[in-house]
Amino acid sequence: MLELKNLPDEHILKKFADRYEDADIQKVLRFLTLLHVATDLSNGLDRYLGSHALLQGRWWVLILLMREDEGISTPSSLAEKAGVSRATMTGLLDGLQRDKLVTRMVAPKDRRQTLIKLTGKGQAKLDEVMPDYYRRVKQLMAVLTEEEGQALQKVLLKLSQHAEIFD
Amino acid sequence: MLELKNLPDEHILKKFADRYEDADIQKVLRFLTLLHVATDLSNGLDRYLGSHALLQGRWWVLILLMREDEGISTPSSLAEKAGVSRATMTGLLDGLQRDKLVTRMVAPKDRRQTLIKLTGKGQAKLDEVMPDYYRRVKQLMAVLTEEEGQALQKVLLKLSQHAEIFD
DNA sequence: TGCAAATAGTTAGGTAGCTAACTATAGTGA
DNA sequence: TCACTATAGTTAGCTACCTAACTATTTGCA
Numbered sequence: 001m002l003e004l005k006n007l008p009d010e011h012i013l014k015k016f017a018d019r020y021e022d023a024d025i026q027k028v029l030r031f032l033t034l035l036h037v038a039t040d041l042s043n044g045l046d047r048y049l050g051s052h053a054l055l056q057g058r059w060w061v062l063i064l065l066m067r068e069d070e071g072i073s074t075p076s077s078l079a080e081k082a083g084v085s086r087a088t089m090t091g092l093l094d095g096l097q098r099d100k101l102v103t104r105m106v107a108p109k110d111r112r113q114t115l116i117k118l119t120g121k122g123q124a125k126l127d128e129v130m131p132d133y134y135r136r137v138k139q140l141m142a143v144l145t146e147e148e149g150q151a152l153q154k155v156l157l158k159l160s161q162h163a164e165i166f167d
Numbered sequence: 168m169l170e171l172k173n174l175p176d177e178h179i180l181k182k183f184a185d186r187y188e189d190a191d192i193q194k195v196l197r198f199l200t201l202l203h204v205a206t207d208l209s210n211g212l213d214r215y216l217g218s219h220a221l222l223q224g225r226w227w228v229l230i231l232l233m234r235e236d237e238g239i240s241t242p243s244s245l246a247e248k249a250g251v252s253r254a255t256m257t258g259l260l261d262g263l264q265r266d267k268l269v270t271r272m273v274a275p276k277d278r279r280q281t282l283i284k285l286t287g288k289g290q291a292k293l294d295e296v297m298p299d300y301y302r303r304v305k306q307l308m309a310v311l312t313e314e315e316g317q318a319l320q321k322v323l324l325k326l327s328q329h330a331e332i333f334d
Numbered sequence: 335t336g337c338a339a340a341t342a343g344t345t346a347g348g349t350a351g352c353t354a355a356c357t358a359t360a361g362t363g364a
Numbered sequence: 365t366c367a368c369t370a371t372a373g374t375t376a377g378c379t380a381c382c383t384a385a386c387t388a389t390t391t392g393c394a
Contacts, residue, residue, distance in 0.1 A: 028305075031208075041201065047333055084382090090343065130190075155319050223350090
């Protein structure tokens with residue numbers, strides 16, 4: 001996602017609105033602000049994870065594995081839960097395996113499958129990263145009042161139900 | 168950004184909260200929902216732009232050029248305004264130039280610089296894409312009441328002022 | 335039973351992002 | 365003036381995403 005350092009000021013938006021009649025300046029600003037702020041926060045999260053030699057993709061795979069009893073899953077299941085293609089998951093697992101944070105094993109029941117297991121080193125990496133991650137998220141979201149936090153959640157869910165407007 | 172198809176349910180978050188004491192379940196859910204919904208909307212926007220042989224990065228460069236009088240800028244300036252590295256901008260401009268949506272010219276004043284100009288074909292591409300983009304954004308944001316829209320904007324700006332919490 | 339369809343995973347090739355290192359040019363100060 | 369520093373842009377090599385095409389295996393049904 002593009003970061004959009006400079007959101008358009010209202011003057012520029014008006015120039016566009018003159019050429020493109022359907023533009024609703026306030027609504028466009030809100031839409032771009034949502035993408036912009038989320039990208040900022042996502043980049044911030046990546047900076048934090050990067051300081052522990054992780055990035056969001058790999059970090060999320062470790063979390064999905066920790067959610068499982070035994071810390072075992074399959075590439076397909078992980079891809080579906082992370083919302084990425086199986087091809088992308090292959091690449092993420094290659095990196096995690098190289099760093100010995102997960103292992104690949106052949107599944108005895110179905111020889112098409114590969115079982116992915118969180119290693120001790122992988123669990124240790126999560127134990128290193130998660131406490132501070134939770135502290136920072138708590139600190140960030142605490143800048144909102146409880147009412148604001150609830151309102152944000154409600155409004156976001158409402159928008160997410162209409163993301164297919166772009167299809 | 169990772170899409171997080173399945174946000175954690177409260178049961179799983181509790182398992183994590185037991186191991187990592189500082190976790191605040193509600194706040195983490197709100198944070199992840201923000202990233203998740205913004206990613207969904209960003210992907211939707213990319214699907215729409217993709218149907219016109221554009222993606223967010225290239226589309227945004229065209230918009231930045233149209234903001235300029237004469238439709239002229241430089242790679243450095245575009246990179247700064249788009250919030251990407253100059254290396255990334257080189258790649259975006261390579262693609263746009265290949266599709267003849269922009270042209271590169273040597274700057275007469277400073278021979279280190281390259282001037283980037285929006286072509287007629289580039290402006291035509293914007294004229295093809297923007298009206299429907301504005302219609303769809305208007306339609307999407309109209310699912311919120313005016314009060315909800317204002318509250319969203321306010322809360323997002325508040326959060327963006329604390330994105331450095333991850334540093 | 336045996337072959338077609340479905341599924342699991344990988345590979346190949348594309349876009350979009352990054353940092354670090356490089357070249358060319360411009361500016362500056364002893 | 366001339367060497368140092370700063371700036372503009374590109375290249376190289378990395379991560380992470382995609383789709384399409386491929387291999388191996390399993391499933392299902394005629």
